[in-house]
Amino acid sequence: MSKLAILTIVVFAALIVYTLYLLRMRKLSSHVTVRWIMVEVAALLIVVFWQYLPFYARTSAMSDRTLLLLVTLGAGVVLIWLLLYGFVHISTHTGQIKVLTQELALLRQKVQAAGIDDGSATPRLQPSPEHKEAVSPLPRAKKSIIRAVGVTCALAWAAACLLLYYYHHRLPDAVQAFLRANYLE
Amino acid sequence: MPMKVLVVIPAHNEEESLPSLLGEIRKAGYDALVINDASMDNTAAVARACGVPLLSLPVNLGIGGGVQAGFIYGMRNNYDVVVQVDGDGQHNPALIPELLSPIAAGEADCVIGSRYMPSSPDSAYKTPFARRMGMRFSTAILRYATGLTVHDTTSGFRALSRRAFCYFAHEYPVDHPEAEALLLLHLRGFSILEIPTRMRARSSGQSLFTFFKAGFYPFRVIIGFCGILLRGGKNV
Numbered sequence: 552m553s554k555l556a557i558l559t560i561v562v563f564a565a566l567i568v569y570t571l572y573l574l575r576m577r578k579l580s581s582h583v584t585v586r587w588i589m590v591e592v593a594a595l596l597i598v599v600f601w602q603y604l605p606f607y608a609r610t611s612a613m614s615d616r617t618l619l620l621l622v623t624l625g626a627g628v629v630l631i632w633l634l635l636y637g638f639v640h641i642s643t644h645t646g647q648i649k650v651l652t653q654e655l656a657l658l659r660q661k662v663q664a665a666g667i668d669d670g671s672a673t674p675r676l677q678p679s680p681e682h683k684e685a686v687s688p689l690p691r692a693k694k695s696i697i698r699a700v701g702v703t704c705a706l707a708w709a710a711a712c713l714l715l716y717y718y719h720h721r722l723p724d725a726v727q728a729f730l731r732a733n734y735l736e
Numbered sequence: 737m738p739m740k741v742l743v744v745i746p747a748h749n750e751e752e753s754l755p756s757l758l759g760e761i762r763k764a765g766y767d768a769l770v771i772n773d774a775s776m777d778n779t780a781a782v783a784r785a786c787g788v789p790l791l792s793l794p795v796n797l798g799i800g801g802g803v804q805a806g807f808i809y810g811m812r813n814n815y816d817v818v819v820q821v822d823g824d825g826q827h828n829p830a831l832i833p834e835l836l837s838p839i840a841a842g843e844a845d846c847v848i849g850s851r852y853m854p855s856s857p858d859s860a861y862k863t864p865f866a867r868r869m870g871m872r873f874s875t876a877i878l879r880y881a882t883g884l885t886v887h888d889t890t891s892g893f894r895a896l897s898r899r900a901f902c903y904f905a906h907e908y909p910v911d912h913p914e915a916e917a918l919l920l921l922h923l924r925g926f927s928i929l930e931i932p933t934r935m936r937a938r939s940s941g942q943s944l945f946t947f948f949k950a951g952f953y954p955f956r957v958i959i960g961f962c963g964i965l966l967r968g969g970k971n972v
Binding site: 571574575577580581582584585588589648649652653655656657659660663664 | 809
């Protein structure tokens with residue numbers, strides 16, 4: 552086993568330990584941890600049995616397998632880290648939703664016991680246009696202006712890139728030299 | 737002074753089996769509480785028509801979240817014992833006194849109605865293969881983790897003392913919580929007792945323990961146990 556493969560295994564083992572640490576700190580629910588341990592173990596197995604994946608090595612058109620391994624490792628670690636970060640938030644919110652749901656049900660029961668109609672038995676009404684307007688974070692007109700400005704800027708940027716690509720030789724010498732130094736070379 | 741007993745009934749699409757079950761509980765003289773776990777049928781309306789207090793969860797929390805809401809209700813309304821009875825009618829309310837007597841005598845904090853006690857197995861009850869496998873697995877892993885032998889870890893027919901359900905009001909596993917709940921109780925020093933019981937055939941509806949879930953269950957239990965053991969059960 553190469554040194555790089557050993558390094559990869561160590562990195563994935565560390566990720567598994569980190570996942571369990573998040574579980575221990577109650578930042579990740581066991582529900583989510585199950586899936587993550589599965590993903591991490593799968594990634595670990597792929598690395599361990601990398602030499603048995605010649606098909607992928609050939610079809611990827613990258614003959615330098617060490618480079619390929621490095622790229623895969625980097626992408627995998629970043630992807631897993633980002634997703635774990637997202638799952639921490641999902642787990643936190645799931646717990647909060649559970650508490651809110653329970654408290655809402657308990658409160659409704661209390662209201663019903665007091666003989667007041669809590670509205671849960673009646674079907675939900677569609678909000679009125681005034682209500683929609685009141686809860687909307689931005690008025691419709693403002694939203695459309697922001698969208699129009701964003702689309703215009705994106706189109707202008709794309710047009711500027713195309714013009715620069717086709718007519719960069721017409722630019723002043725100083726600008727051309729700057730671009731060559733920083734981008735074109 | 738008699739114990740104040742609350743029968744908590746988690747129900748998800750159980751409109752057909754609820755009326756007779758609630759009638760039996762009322763006949764037995766216990767307070768009942770139905771947890772409507774975002775049912776799509778008329779479970780909530782049926783419970784209301786029977787005049788039973790109802791906790792209607794607006795979104796589906798699963799059995800763990802639903803039952804925990806019942807524990808919170810029991811804690812806030814000063815009940816001495818909470819008995820959990822499934823909404824599908826498989827648990828016979830007439831057998832509740834058998835669950836209550838060890839708690840009344842101070843012998844246990846949690847009494848489980850078991851179908852598989854070696855001394856008196858419920859031979860009439862046919863356990864689906866998937867559930868049987870899941871249950872054997874959780875029994876084995878609970879024994880491995882704690883040395884505690886519980887033959888029916890997935891039984892939802894159980895009674896809890898006030899100390900135990902107040903603890904669960906703060907900390908209770910979410911999905912397939914039965915085995916994990918036993919581990920939590922053991923770690924917190926609560927006493928658990930298993931007594932033989934008989935269960936009836938499901939009159940309507942479908943079990944939530946499907947074949948697919950059964951395949952996932954062992955891994956779920958292992959991770960759940962790891963989570964509890966890593967935290968040391970010191971959450972409250």
